[in-house]
Amino acid sequence: MSSAWITTRAWLLMLPLLIVMIAIVGWPMVDTVRLSFTDTRLVGTSGEYVGLANYAKLLTGNAFLGALRTTAVFAVFSVAAEMTLGVLAALLLDQQFRGRSFVRALMILPWALPTVVNAMLWRLIYNPEYGALNSLLTQLGILSEYRSWLGEPGTALWAIVAADCWKNFPLVALIALAALQAVPRDIKAAAVVDGAGAFARFRFVLWPYLAGPLTIALVLRTIEAFKVFDIIWVMTRGGPVNSTRTLSILVYQEAFSFQRAGSGASLALIVTLIVTVFAGFYIALMRRSGSRA
């Protein structure tokens, strides 16, 4: 078979996917770019070309910068906590102990729980009058009076970070555990025999195996965190006083609540640009690790 035919055959086989993707991803993407230069409303008359006005308004207004900051805080703290707890959990699960496979099976539960159910569950736990957290902390004598965890701008975002972390650290743990189990048993044992301390064993024996998968998990989790919508929408809808309004929530409000499709599109493109930078990192990482894709 000639190589030209093989390439043509590959494209023919990819044709259905290509057609679908052009129709529902490619075209909408191009249209978002077009819309971002207009003042189109979501419903009704078509808009006028306004040049860079939408972008100018966004970059000078408080809403965008505030949402960018909130998104960055959410992403940095939730991902950092998930990575740390995930690695610690994996180190634990890499030990031999009775009930280990049971604990490992438990890690599947938060992963499998739908994001919206997780958000709803924690919203109930944080409830200001009847929530489990208030009751527990009061009964333990840590808290003297009930608080509205999601109702105060000072605590709402942190409460969401904790809820997100509970759902996602097991995912990191399972990825890290798979990496740890690839470390040959005799290397682990030899390090102990040679008298390496716990930190030295982690840094020089385990880390070389962990670094690759963890970097990939880090980039993937960061991309997900930058896109965050579901958990915030269900728990606070971006409130109180916009303290949990992330970029995706802001796009939703702008394009769908206020029906300003044009400026919503320009905002969406900025979010896309940020995510694309991270995705570029991811793809570069995968190319370097060769056929792992």
Added chain:
Amino acid sequence: MERRSLAASSLVYGAAIVMSAVILAPLVWLFLMSISSATDLSAQPLHWWPETLDLSRYGTLVSLVSNSAGEAFLGSLRNSLFVSGLATLGAILVAVPSAWAVSRTPQVQWSLFAVIATYMLPPVSLAVPLYMGLAHFGLLNTIVGLALVYLTILAPFATWLLKTGFDTIPQEIESAAMIDGARLDQTMRLVTLPLAKPIVATTALFAFLLAWDEFFYALLFTADQRAKTVTVAIADLAGGRVSDYGLIATGGILAALPPVLIGLVMQRAVISGLTTGGVKG
């Protein structure tokens, strides 16, 4: 196996118990809320263990009486099932030939990166044109319309996962069939696909879970019982005027049951899926 000191052993067991508790406590509490009476749930401090068992919410939500809350909730479960099933079917149909082509043809390998980039696009970047497009074709608030939109996520995801799967099937087996005179479609039907069956099945289940979990597009593109999915129904319950927290919790249990059971049954596949990268929370 190395022997641990007593101190190290108790540290390991202590940490394992703490971690299990952290994971289990919220889930057990969700279940307890669903079977506690309203009075137990509104006590201050809370009654952690229900004084009176109340299983009535399961009856309320799983009911076929017309115009009841149960009918609406069951309807949303049915919509989720149809939307996720349809989107998964569509994704597998377009992804199998493309994934195979990418796996076997080094010349087009680069297109996999385009597929992955597509998968990572934030949904907000497509939402406005998709909304206008669906409205134009009268597909807003329909199962077919939402399933079509879900292909934007599921098709690249399935292609990615299937490609890594096809990579594990030795090319030589296919070459042997080809040398014996089999055409491409015969090789696929008789050699590759039978070998790839578990890979396709796992990918389909993951795609289904991804669709079941989706919320953003469902919130935007559905309005009532005709297409509203269970994630939107849960958000409605949580954000609405429902004053019985037990009822909200019951909805959560019912919506979580299918993916949690699938996850536990497929434990091994989940873990290997996570390590290939594509499967996310």
